[in-house]
């Protein structure tokens with residue numbers, strides 16, 4: 001029996017190289033080893049106000065991007081979260097087992113609620129309960145994510161533990177898989193902040209669908225420092241981040257990268273970095289264009305994904321309902 005992997009991505013903003021290097025690329029690479037379930041988490045997306053038309057378009061765009069990046073619909077079930085209603089039901093039940101104090105300690109909530117200009121919704125506060133439902137419904141073994149999601153997976157384990165201690169063995173304890181290098185790609189404009197979809201400034205992130213010209217111009221403008229040496233030094237955050245991106249796209253060894261750029265300037269390095277990213281995204285971008293002209297094909301893959309996972313989710317939900325005496 002293969003171990004089961006579950007992960008999710010929000011259909012918001014533009015998917016960037018942080019999402020790709022920190023998450024999607026690893027999902028693709030490990031597909032053969034596991035039984036995989038990937039969700040386009042639209043219910044998480046609405047914890048922040050969304051434009052309905054854009055949200056609908058983004059669901060398809062993100063799905064097509066996953067397939068274009070190499071997610072194979074035969075090996076992996078990809079589905080839209082709101083198409084499997086067990087997620088909302090399970091989230092409600094888990095709510096009743098999560099103390100307020102656990103939720104208020106969540107870093108992502110603190111960061112996102114500070115950014116939020118309008119009212120902060122209860123949904124945003126409760127985001128981790130829905131994420132715990134996503135994971136626990138499938139008796140997931142592994143959750144491959146970027147660094148920012150580690151705390152949510154820990155809360156998921158805590159609520160599973162609490163439930164099991166009251167009702168007996170029900171949920172499996174999921175383990176996060178975080179590939180430390182690439183797990184936290186930083187913003188190009190500000191290398192002390194993680195690259196994020198919800199950051200407005202265009203030069204903040206390289207998006208997977210950016211044109212070659214955009215990629216070049218963003219990289220050339222990326223923040224560095226007044227030093228000259230091109231070496232992996234964590235204290236020099238701007239150049240370190242760019243070198244990590246270079247390393248991730250080329251798979252070259254750090255020592256070889258440093259030798260390659262010895263005596264060269266930032267402009268030379270940046271030019272080569274831009275070329276490496278453009279080349280690294282070329283296949284994904286052309287595959288995406290092929291997929292997106294036929295939305296009905298992408299929709300059919302999503303429908304099929306939902307039909308495959310729904311019975312698993314419903315089985316766990318029913319087991320839980322029986323144990324707590326409802327339904």
Ligand code: ATP
Pocket residue numbers: 008009010011012013018019020021022023024144145146147148149182183184185186194195196197198199
């Ligand atoms: P937002 O910042 O708007 O919440 P996001 O960019 O974090 O969005 P998500 O859809 O929340 O995007 O994340 C999808 C996956 O990408 C998650 O596994 C997340 O951990 C990973 N990820 C997000 N940002 C980065 C980053 N800067 N570096 C590495 N991985 C990242």
Ligand code: LTN
Pocket residue numbers: 006007008009010041044130131134135143144145149152
């Ligand atoms: N919160 C995650 C997306 C997400 C997820 C999940 C990831 C929703 N449900 C379950 C792993 C497992 C994010 O913002 N990246």
